[in-house]
Amino acid sequence: MTTTDVYEAIAHPARRQVMEVLRDGPRRAGDLAGSFAMSRPAVSQHLRVLREAGLVAEVRVGRERHYHLNASPLRAVNEWTKRYQEFWESRLDELGRILDRP
Amino acid sequence: MTTTDVYEAIAHPARRQVMEVLRDGPRRAGDLAGSFAMSRPAVSQHLRVLREAGLVAEVRVGRERHYHLNASPLRAVNEWTKRYQEFWESRLDELGRILDRP
DNA sequence: TTGACGTGTAAGGAGTTCCTTACGTATGCT
DNA sequence: AGCATACGTAAGGAACTCCTTACACGTCAA
Numbered sequence: 081m082t083t084t085d086v087y088e089a090i091a092h093p094a095r096r097q098v099m100e101v102l103r104d105g106p107r108r109a110g111d112l113a114g115s116f117a118m119s120r121p122a123v124s125q126h127l128r129v130l131r132e133a134g135l136v137a138e139v140r141v142g143r144e145r146h147y148h149l150n151a152s153p154l155r156a157v158n159e160w161t162k163r164y165q166e167f168w169e170s171r172l173d174e175l176g177r178i179l180d181r182p
Numbered sequence: 183m184t185t186t187d188v189y190e191a192i193a194h195p196a197r198r199q200v201m202e203v204l205r206d207g208p209r210r211a212g213d214l215a216g217s218f219a220m221s222r223p224a225v226s227q228h229l230r231v232l233r234e235a236g237l238v239a240e241v242r243v244g245r246e247r248h249y250h251l252n253a254s255p256l257r258a259v260n261e262w263t264k265r266y267q268e269f270w271e272s273r274l275d276e277l278g279r280i281l282d283r284p
Numbered sequence: 285t286t287g288a289c290g291t292g293t294a295a296g297g298a299g300t301t302c303c304t305t306a307c308g309t310a311t312g313c314t
Numbered sequence: 315a316g317c318a319t320a321c322g323t324a325a326g327g328a329a330c331t332c333c334t335t336a337c338a339c340g341t342c343a344a
Contacts, residue, residue: 090193091187091189091193092302093187094302103265109322118302118303118304119305120320121305121321125301125303126302127322143312143321144319149269151269151270157259158260158263162260164205165253165260167251167252168254194332210291211290212291221335223333223334223335224332224333224334226293227293227331227333244290244342245289245290245342246341
């Protein structure tokens with residue numbers, strides 16, 4: 081099992097969208113594919129990346145595969161962002177904001 | 183100015199490392215490059231991605247360029263992860279965790 | 285003014301991502 | 315058994331990432 085870094089896994093909008101759908105509960109692979117403009121195999125490949133990052137889990141039910149959200153790896157991302165909270169909450173960022181919109 | 187998505191900007195470990203260094207205060211481009219195994223232009227290109235994502239700001243001081251952290255865009259990432267907090271804090275994830283480590 | 289310094293950009297190439305279509309495989313239905 | 319269903323995987327190609335070396339340009343110092 082080739083593992084994928086969480087940060088890479090969430091980098092693609094389609095994969096974040098898959099996670100969004102799974103918030104409402106498990107979904108069959110085909111149903112997930114149906115929600116996207118891209119082909120079914122493309123979605124399947126995104127699901128693999130999410131699985132390798134531990135963000136979704138797969139349950140085989142007969143010939144179907146049910147995908148479940150597994151948010152645990154996001155905890156690390158949340159904690160990483162929190163290390164910067166003091167910066168975006170203070171005025172330390174103001175210089176940056178000014179320079180960004182000249 | 184070609185903008186870069188924040189999620190893509192933070193996907194690369196080297197760029198997160200640059201941000202980590204900038205937590206301690208502004209740094210000159212050359213000093214940043216000195217902290218990395220890769221070449222100076224490579225770091226410069228990572229800095230561009232961070233700048234395009236609004237995560238760093240550049241201040242020209244004579245022939246130097248000082249890079250400042252601008253954490254504001256991370257706020258959105260933080261809030262995105264928080265939408266999943268209820269999942270990693272509850273037992274909803276347990277199925278996922280079990281299936282991940284069979 | 286000449287040369288060193290600090291830095292971004294161009295060019296190029298190996299590797300990766302992300303899509304497509306075609307195929308393989310297991311399960312279920314009659 | 316025979317065929318449809320639900321899905322993953324293989325193959326292939328366009329586009330992008332991420333590194334390198336070579337170069338360009340503004341700034342400072344003698």
